[in-house]
Amino acid sequence: MIxxxxxxxxxxxxxxxxxxxxxxxxxxxxxGRFSSYSACGxxxxxxxxxxxxxxxxxxxPEEHRARDIDLRMRTEVLEIDVEKQRVRARDLGSGAESWxxxxxxxxxxxxxxxxxxxxxAHARGVHGVQTLEDGQALLDTLAATEGRRAVVVGAGYIGVxxxxxxxxxxYEVTVVNRGAEPMATLDADMGRLVHDAMxxxxxxxxxxxxxTEIRTDGEGRVRAVATADAEYPADVVVLGxxxxxxxxxxxxAGLPLGGAGGLLxxxxxxxxxxxxxxxxxxCVEVLDLVSGRERHxxxxxxxxxxxxxxxxxxxxxxxxxxxxxxxAVSKVCALEIARTGLREKDARRAGLQFETVTIESTSRAGxxxxxxxxxxxxxxxxxxxxxxxxxxxxxEGAGKRVDIAAVALTAGMTVEQMTTLDLGYAxxxxxxxxxxxxxxxKAVGAxxxxxx
Amino acid sequence: MIxxxxxxxxxxxxxxxxxxxxxxxxxxxxxGRFSSYSACGxxxxxxxxxxxxxxxxxxxPEEHRARDIDLRMRTEVLEIDVEKQRVRARDLGSGAESWxxxxxxxxxxxxxxxxxxxxxAHARGVHGVQTLEDGQALLDTLAATEGRRAVVVGAGYIGVxxxxxxxxxxYEVTVVNRGAEPMATLDADMGRLVHDAMxxxxxxxxxxxxxTEIRTDGEGRVRAVATADAEYPADVVVLGxxxxxxxxxxxxAGLPLGGAGGLLxxxxxxxxxxxxxxxxxxCVEVLDLVSGRERHxxxxxxxxxxxxxxxxxxxxxxxxxxxxxxxAVSKVCALEIARTGLREKDARRAGLQFETVTIESTSRAGxxxxxxxxxxxxxxxxxxxxxxxxxxxxxEGAGKRVDIAAVALTAGMTVEQMTTLDLGYAxxxxxxxxxxxxxxxKAVGAxxxxxx
Numbered sequence: 001m002i003x004x005x006x007x008x009x010x011x012x013x014x015x016x017x018x019x020x021x022x023x024x025x026x027x028x029x030x031x032g033r034f035s036s037y038s039a040c041g042x043x044x045x046x047x048x049x050x051x052x053x054x055x056x057x058x059x060x061p062e063e064h065r066a067r068d069i070d071l072r073m074r075t076e077v078l079e080i081d082v083e084k085q086r087v088r089a090r091d092l093g094s095g096a097e098s099w100x101x102x103x104x105x106x107x108x109x110x111x112x113x114x115x116x117x118x119x120x121a122h123a124r125g126v127h128g129v130q131t132l133e134d135g136q137a138l139l140d141t142l143a144a145t146e147g148r149r150a151v152v153v154g155a156g157y158i159g160v161x162x163x164x165x166x167x168x169x170x171y172e173v174t175v176v177n178r179g180a181e182p183m184a185t186l187d188a189d190m191g192r193l194v195h196d197a198m199x200x201x202x203x204x205x206x207x208x209x210x211x212t213e214i215r216t217d218g219e220g221r222v223r224a225v226a227t228a229d230a231e232y233p234a235d236v237v238v239l240g241x242x243x244x245x246x247x248x249x250x251x252x253a254g255l256p257l258g259g260a261g262g263l264l265x266x267x268x269x270x271x272x273x274x275x276x277x278x279x280x281x282x283c284v285e286v287l288d289l290v291s292g293r294e295r296h297x298x299x300x301x302x303x304x305x306x307x308x309x310x311x312x313x314x315x316x317x318x319x320x321x322x323x324x325x326x327x328a329v330s331k332v333c334a335l336e337i338a339r340t341g342l343r344e345k346d347a348r349r350a351g352l353q354f355e356t357v358t359i360e361s362t363s364r365a366g367x368x369x370x371x372x373x374x375x376x377x378x379x380x381x382x383x384x385x386x387x388x389x390x391x392x393x394x395x396e397g398a399g400k401r402v403d404i405a406a407v408a409l410t411a412g413m414t415v416e417q418m419t420t421l422d423l424g425y426a427x428x429x430x431x432x433x434x435x436x437x438x439x440x441x442k443a444v445g446a447x448x449x450x451x452x
Numbered sequence: 453m454i455x456x457x458x459x460x461x462x463x464x465x466x467x468x469x470x471x472x473x474x475x476x477x478x479x480x481x482x483x484g485r486f487s488s489y490s491a492c493g494x495x496x497x498x499x500x501x502x503x504x505x506x507x508x509x510x511x512x513p514e515e516h517r518a519r520d521i522d523l524r525m526r527t528e529v530l531e532i533d534v535e536k537q538r539v540r541a542r543d544l545g546s547g548a549e550s551w552x553x554x555x556x557x558x559x560x561x562x563x564x565x566x567x568x569x570x571x572x573a574h575a576r577g578v579h580g581v582q583t584l585e586d587g588q589a590l591l592d593t594l595a596a597t598e599g600r601r602a603v604v605v606g607a608g609y610i611g612v613x614x615x616x617x618x619x620x621x622x623y624e625v626t627v628v629n630r631g632a633e634p635m636a637t638l639d640a641d642m643g644r645l646v647h648d649a650m651x652x653x654x655x656x657x658x659x660x661x662x663x664t665e666i667r668t669d670g671e672g673r674v675r676a677v678a679t680a681d682a683e684y685p686a687d688v689v690v691l692g693x694x695x696x697x698x699x700x701x702x703x704x705a706g707l708p709l710g711g712a713g714g715l716l717x718x719x720x721x722x723x724x725x726x727x728x729x730x731x732x733x734x735c736v737e738v739l740d741l742v743s744g745r746e747r748h749x750x751x752x753x754x755x756x757x758x759x760x761x762x763x764x765x766x767x768x769x770x771x772x773x774x775x776x777x778x779x780a781v782s783k784v785c786a787l788e789i790a791r792t793g794l795r796e797k798d799a800r801r802a803g804l805q806f807e808t809v810t811i812e813s814t815s816r817a818g819x820x821x822x823x824x825x826x827x828x829x830x831x832x833x834x835x836x837x838x839x840x841x842x843x844x845x846x847x848e849g850a851g852k853r854v855d856i857a858a859v860a861l862t863a864g865m866t867v868e869q870m871t872t873l874d875l876g877y878a879x880x881x882x883x884x885x886x887x888x889x890x891x892x893x894k895a896v897g898a899x900x901x902x903x904x
Binding site: 006038040041044049050055056157299300301302304305308320321322324325326327328329330331336338340365367368369397399400401402403404406407408410411413417419420421422423424425426427428429430432433434441 | 458490492493496501502507508609751752753754756757760772773774776777778779780781782783788790792817819820821849851852853854855856858859860862863865869871872873874875876877878879880881882884885886893
């Protein structure tokens with residue numbers, strides 16, 4: 001296994017469950033200091049909701065070794081030789097290099113931050129939040145910094161989660177975002193709801209602003225984030241501008257990459273054209289079942305599934321990963337944000353014609369205490385009425401409602417079929433018509449009116 | 453429309469939306485004093501979470517009349533004459549009776565409580581909670597009663613919700629339950645979790661106890677609930693022992709009833725064999741899509757859907773109700789209880805062989821604050837691995853997770869298909885493997901081991 005996080009170690013653990021040490025030797029290389037940790041938890045650790053880095057570690061190197069997995073920490077793989085079935089690795093401590101042969105290779109190299117090639121991007125006080133090391137470095141900066149002005153660059157899910165974390169810690173937070181609205185994984189009309197809610201929380205939101213420079217003081221410490229039009233003073237800067245597949249090794253080895261730079265695999269997670277090379281997690285592209293296209297969707301939940309599937313196949317079993325529908329959920333303070341399937345522009349790019357509807361409802365019966373408003377947007381294919389996508393923005397109870405649509409998308413349901421779904425109803429849980437059903441009913445009307 | 457609540461008035465409203473008063477005259481008869489109200493909300497009104505009866509009324513008689521629906525309150529239909537297409541109704545105020553002709557008839561007579569034929573069942577201080585009138589009478593009793601001992605007879609969803617309501621109001625609550633465990637809509641092993649949690653809330657739980665008598669004092673007021681073995685002192689008694697279809701009129705008119713006493717309809721909600729008679733809501737039986745059998749499932753969410761469908765069909769459109777998968781969700785204080793599909797005994801009765809698994813997980817990532825424990829039980833068909841049912845008991849975040857399984861059941865998914873469902877993941881919303889997926893993975897193993 002190249003990579004000791006979600007995919008690599010899930011694969012190792014699952015293969016070990018199926019094959020004992022007499023049958024299968026497992027070696028895993030991890031260049032960092034931590035194994036099997038939840039990068040998704042970093043914002044909550046930084047924000048103080050999660051106390052202590054170790055809580056984010058699902059399984060330590062020692063625990064893996066106790067299961068007869070030879071996990072080599074601080075050891076970086078420098079080269080894959082698919083011809084001779086071996087990898088060259090360097091012990092980052094001693095500097096020693098050696099070749100290790102394999103019968104089966106798992107590439108689980110994850111993703112790396114998209115670093116802006118900007119003056120000052122590597123100044124002191126500027127942090128990514130990709131790894132536990134990054135999180136620790138940010139916390140060290142926060143502890144050592146007196147000023148309370150934080151700028152978050154990027155307004156995707158990492159950006160908004162970090163905005164919450166810094167707000168929770170008492171910072172004045174500015175989010176500088178290239179897009180027209182935050183959360184570009186939503187359509188702009190739904191992103192606007194997020195924008196308004198974040199402003200309501202006291203976060204300064206700057207949209208449509210490309211960062212041109214990160215300015216430093218005489219000692220190399222960040223002092224401001226500059227755009228073409230303005231300058232935003234900053235004592236700390238968090239870069240939440242997304243990631244790309246870490247496939248440098250794979251590319252050099254001649255393995256097939258897709259349009260987003262991720263490895264391409266078959267349904268069993270085998271790298272295409274390579275019988276004994278497997279890949280999963282943030283370094284691969286996955287099939288989007290709704291658009292029929294390959295996409296790069298770095299998410300811990302997919303990485304874990306990939307590892308499970310690879311481990312099963314290496315262990316002599318059989319499992320496949322059919323693809324994704326593009327479900328994602330996040331929150332910023334009390335605001336919950338969820339999406340699944342296609343946005344309007346995804347649908348157009350896929351050649352689909354569609355109707356869109358947007359409805360307002362509540363998380364509980366309207367008369368029940370704490371019934372919270374929720375906006376649901378739904379896309380349905382023209383003529384067929386097939387569900388294409390759902391976006392939800394609201395308060396408590398909004399986020400996980402997207403799962404209803406995620407399962408319906410996977411099943412290829414029409415919005416008309418959805419109107420009679422037998423969903424859980426009681427006043428503390430839902431209005432008598434669940435918000436997703438209300439949207440489906442309206443979408444049925446739109447499809448009918450849309451005609452042939 | 454016979455009946456002015458969810459089904460009748462949804463049908464009326466939908467038909468009116470499609471056909472103006474020039475095209476369609478709509479008359480609705482309601483024997484009670486309230487129209488279009490949420491009976492499901494009564495426990496929360498009694499408990500004080502919902503302030504004021506009027507909040508439970510979705511639309512008043514005046515509002516219906518303003519939409520050209522001739523809603524006649526306190527008017528009871530006494531006879532249906534399907535031959536001559538007319539109904540005989542009595543104005544309960546004046547006592548006047550008259551015949552009203554129809555072209556289309558909608559029977560939406562709801563359900564009635566299963567009243568035990570027990571001595572004392574109609575004593576003062578003994579209440580059902582079926583109608584708003586019932587709720588008001590109970591509140592009047594509570595206001596007038598000094599004693600603080602309440603006994604709830606029955607431990608289905610109404611029983612447990614009323615136990616919460618009375619506990620919230622400061623009563624010492626005893627629940628006397630005929631079944632081996634509370635919540636007979638769950639398997640007993642899951643019901644036991646509810647039992648333990650309710651005891652932990654300070655509710656005295658008595659299982660396996662048939663009530664033999666409700667004992668009164670010299671003035672006809674309740675003083676105790678007696679079983680074969682014991683007597684439970686009571687200042688107030690709530691009967692939560694379920695309902696049966698109110699089909700007296702329909703039966704007299706010769707309309708077809710099923711094994712549970714509910715009207716039988718086709719998929720368009722037309723009473724079988726009667727071109728222009730429709731029925732829906734708590735007075736009909738619905739097709740259980742998992743077992744292939746007809747069942748009586750009185751729930752507001754079905755009643756509203758039926759009304760919508762009937763109204764569409766009467767209005768000249770086309771809509772059908774394919775059936776249910778048996779989803780239900782309820783709560784008692786912080787405990788959430790959900791189920792969908794078949795219990796073990798349902799599956800056996802349907803002739804199905806199956807595997808069952810039970811897992812423990814949490815509502816959020818384990819390291820995230822307020823991650824609450826959750827138990828998920830899953831049934832999968834032997835050999836095929838088709839999902840048959842899910843039961844969930846847990847804290848916040850447990851209940852509505854059942855919707856994932858409800859949609860998967862509707863789509864006929866196997867547990868293996870479920871393991872790769874693309875559900876919303878982020879630490880505040882779910883562990884990286886959603887509890888439903890953890891159960892599905894375990895079920896896959898059980899089906900494999902179960903073999904041919």
